[in-house]
Amino acid sequence: MDQLEQCQLWLEEQNYLRIIEAIELIPQSSRSSDENLLLAQAYNYYGVECGDLAYIEKACETFASLRQHVQTTISFHRLYGDALFNKGDLARALDQYLDALRISKDDKSEQTQYLLDKAHDCIDQLSLLLGHDKQARGGFGQVCFETYKHKVKASWDNILKVSSKVKDIFEEAVAQKKVTGTYGDTSEVVPLFSNALLINKGFLITFHNDIGQVEVTFISQGNKEELYELVYFVLQCPDELLNNNDWRFSIDKGPAQKPIYRNNLFTIKSVETKVAILPPTNDYSKQVRLKVWSPSVGLYLNDEVRGPIVYEAMHDLVQYALGQIAYLALVEDIICVSDEYELTSYEYDESIGVVTLDELFDKLNQAGYNASISAREYLKDCELEYEDDGLTNDIQPMRADVFFGFSSIPSSISEYCTFRHETFATRLDDGVVPGFLGIELDRDEYFQPEKYTYDDDGRFISAIITDNVCPETALKMAFKDFFCNGPIATVHYTGVASGRKYIYLDFICYDLSPDFIKQLKKFVSSVRYIKSAFYAPMCALIPPVFLTRATKKMKEQFNIRLEDYILGKDL
16 A cells, blocks of 8 residues: 555545645655645644644645646535635635536535535625624634724734834844945844734835835735725824834835846846837727837747747836836836837837837826826726626626626626636735625606705715716715725725616725624715615625615515526526
């Protein structure tokens, strides 16, 4: 009997610790996929057995690493889903159970019934976040939810406690090495600051010795959902640090000075790379297309192996040259060309002309483009337009009537409509809940020339749809006025959609609680001519919370039939 067979026998005997000890002796680089699969199962079962979450987390990490190396069978999705469920990562567990069910689609098997039961357990427990009365049926994997607002407050409290120590470490290091300017050797500082953060955010921390200032730059990596969270985080900076010249907090790096891209195949210098600016693809776009050429890599573009690497490198270099926010805000597309003459072979902005990449940031500003845009400014106007075929879906009734919309995070909508939850799960990890309001207007009444009303202190009371503003715009304005103004706002508006029956207002919430649901009801009651309204998270299988009186027919309308979706009635 070889070791793999022995471990399989131990698994049947529920001797999980023996499996862990045996396989962990094998260097990770030498383990087979089968061995890692057994190890992942052992981690999960042993973690549940002894109540140790650390083993369950190891199981999830091991399963995740195996997805590209093993055939993702029903059994694999089930095992991975069980580990995620036990960890309390319910949205990702739900995805795994759904993936297994998509393969199975056998409503008569015990395995299918098990997967359906586990999927319903995930849905029930996730529903608890919204204050639903139903009780979860699960065991080990219970929802443990701390809102982003609370995590942010606790993080800033921790940063205040370590702020003096961080600066002392920097000043001592500078004194010992007798250096000036910017000091970035942060081997002691990074863990200290990282442990103070209760949110998983990337950052760079440096010390400007010439002005005695610690600078922390949070990194979004081009992810708009992450950018929303970082803007909220920085806005909550306490006055003790905000008004202190010893500290500065920013989001994403600005333009690099004369950046250079190097790898083992080629070097691309921004001072040698030439750029022509092409007009946007439509009159409504505020972005530009860039045509770029570099003498060092032009001949590689048509190479099967090196061509894709060049394209990726050029995108990275443009990003460095402009800074992350300007890149997101202004660049629609990058076209790499193999010869310099191709830069001007078609229509381009002759007023700017051909410039080198290291000049691009300043040239765009001079031409009227806001390359110096901040993250907060960018998020105010970054919605993308999308369309739907408008076909009624009998399985997922919410948003099925949408035919047109705008969204700053369209990935979450796409996932919602296809019963996927990765974006939702990632945000939930941080304590953030993406969701939407569905609002049905009394279409016989809403065109009335009324105005917003405010109390004596200037606080918003109510709004009415006016006859000179489309209802989508009016509702958006009312929602933003009610929830999104001021630095302490715990809601970010992210889009609006038009449906044949409902208008949908999309947003992310940093403090989802029963009090927030009460605020939603207050908002709905403040806007006249609303016939019905509901709230739902961007998790397709969680039922909505009705904000107005709901009839039995309406509740049945929003009853999502998981079994129908899984057992042969796919979107």
